[in-house]
Amino acid sequence: MKLDRQQKRTTIYDLAELAGTSASAVSAVLNGNWKKRRISKQLAEKITRIAEEQGYALNMQASLLRREKSHIIGMIVPKYDNRYFGSIVELFETMARDKGFFPLITCTRRDPALEIEAARAMLSYQVDCVIATGATDPDRVTELCAAAGVRTINLDLPGKLAPSIISDNFAGARELTRRILVSCQHRFGSMEPLMFVGGRGGDHNTMERLRGFRQAHADHEIHLDDDRVIACGYAPEKAQSALMERATSGLPFSKGMFVNSTITLEGVLRWVRLAGPVSEQEFALGCFDYDPLVALLGDNIEMVRQDVPAMLARMFELIEHGNFEPNVSEIPPVLR
Amino acid sequence: MKLDRQQKRTTIYDLAELAGTSASAVSAVLNGNWKKRRISKQLAEKITRIAEEQGYALNMQASLLRREKSHIIGMIVPKYDNRYFGSIVELFETMARDKGFFPLITCTRRDPALEIEAARAMLSYQVDCVIATGATDPDRVTELCAAAGVRTINLDLPGKLAPSIISDNFAGARELTRRILVSCQHRFGSMEPLMFVGGRGGDHNTMERLRGFRQAHADHEIHLDDDRVIACGYAPEKAQSALMERATSGLPFSKGMFVNSTITLEGVLRWVRLAGPVSEQEFALGCFDYDPLVALLGDNIEMVRQDVPAMLARMFELIEHGNFEPNVSEIPPVLR
């Protein structure tokens, strides 16, 4: 890799030499506490000018080595390429910056090994705090970080060892299910039990959404068999092939479907396309996730939007109050 | 901010003490060149074991301070919350990691000031290289980095001072326009001139796409007035209000539209919704961008997918060959 530096970087010692002063004075001026260190205004201005002329950039590595807190805040995220996590990451960066943190983000593509590796890398970079978003094994991350004295917060998926901020999956799923059922009633004249597609049976969110899904059926006194639930994972391909199999299996099939994320929705729609004569107009879909373009194009697709701004606001609140008790904050999602 | 470290971190000195050896030996063992430094296998194993027991994590700040290359590779990106940039960032991270780099990514929300600030922060973190993706002023970034001896590469939008990797916007736009025109022919029986919505008149991609747009009209001998072009920026709100105005302005309006990104498409579709009786079925849309859900749901929406894997492959090729000549690589986009 030919990435050799072109020239040596300017340091505070170079600046000190040019200004005819000491590195210590330069440091004090450039990091803003020259008043506290009783540097004269003249010298401060001179140093600032020379630093600018020389295009000086602080060596963060050296600086952080001396300081106790890095103000780096790490976030581990399963995917970028998705409107939900994309908006989490984008807003997280903005808010972190506003609050004086330096955000360090890593995408783990739902790979548990990468999650741990990423956490380890963050510890090496001396992060002050790690946010584990949608982590497969958040407690593992918490343990690892705790060993280095670093606090963690879980986002989107909860853990037992650190505070967790998640959507109110039960209430959201119950209401979403209700809406799909109503839509079935309107469009097909009857309320059949729905199918539940996507997610992992073991993950907390899927379990809670299933509970809401079941509750909504119970609310309408609709009997729901367990075999209507297809928790085949989130990936589009898995949903697609699961539906393919299902359709040819002889098991009962529903026109109404609860889809567990836009990622999964992609697979469901692809299946609809391939399924031939039937268009998505023939289905009543609901998705526990939000995508503005789907909201505009999918006429029969109900959506639940997780309240990302509220979740992140709550997260920074916890950080600011130093509240790291392992309890769960449930944020109500938004239905359009 | 209550993010105080819980306990002191384990250092190589602690490990040295525990192992009854020197910090230097510990360092040699843990960074893998103990053979070169002639440390015995026994001691190496002992140190490794103790390091593991203690949950030791390298202090990257200290390590980087000593090394000449950081192997950190920075990327500046305008948005995360978008399928195109989302996939760029996700694939960039994966590829960078595979090639032994540590990816550091910052989102600037198309704010030129933030772009510069982000570049400066990256220099502070001693990045070996900066990728400016879709930057408003890539040359400014290149100049800033060059002053610190750091190379840059432009992605998505070209600059004059560093190598640039962009889509073949002209060819892509020409073909996309052709397809929209053909679709108009099929669906409405005639080929009217299309409208061009979104993008900034000054940006290279928009200019090239406009050139392709015009060429395709010329190919079909369709006269195109300049007032069919609405380069109102990328933001959905801007496109929406621009179309609103346009519709009531008395200027000619087309059923066929070339939309400059999925971000802009959001505004166009929102306008279609509000425009009342007319549904998007009444339009022939084409979008210079790709979103899998739009591809599935938007029956009348042609899409051009920029070839992100090819662009990034080319980018890492440049890095590996140390090729930092300021020339432009055009990557053909993919039409479905």
Added chain:
DNA sequence: AAATCTTGCTTCATCGATTGAGCAAATGCG
């Protein structure tokens, strides 16, 4: 047996910024 080589470590300076301690000159006070 002396000379040389090899093995397996340790010592110490270094990277660049930070900060407590210290010191000389200027100023204030009685």
Added chain:
DNA sequence: CGCATTTGCTCAATCGATGAAGCAAGATTT
């Protein structure tokens, strides 16, 4: 004028990891 205080700065240790240089003990050669 003499002493205390304030002002404006410098010195030097330090953060943790790295690696060149050095050194002692054992192995090998002549």
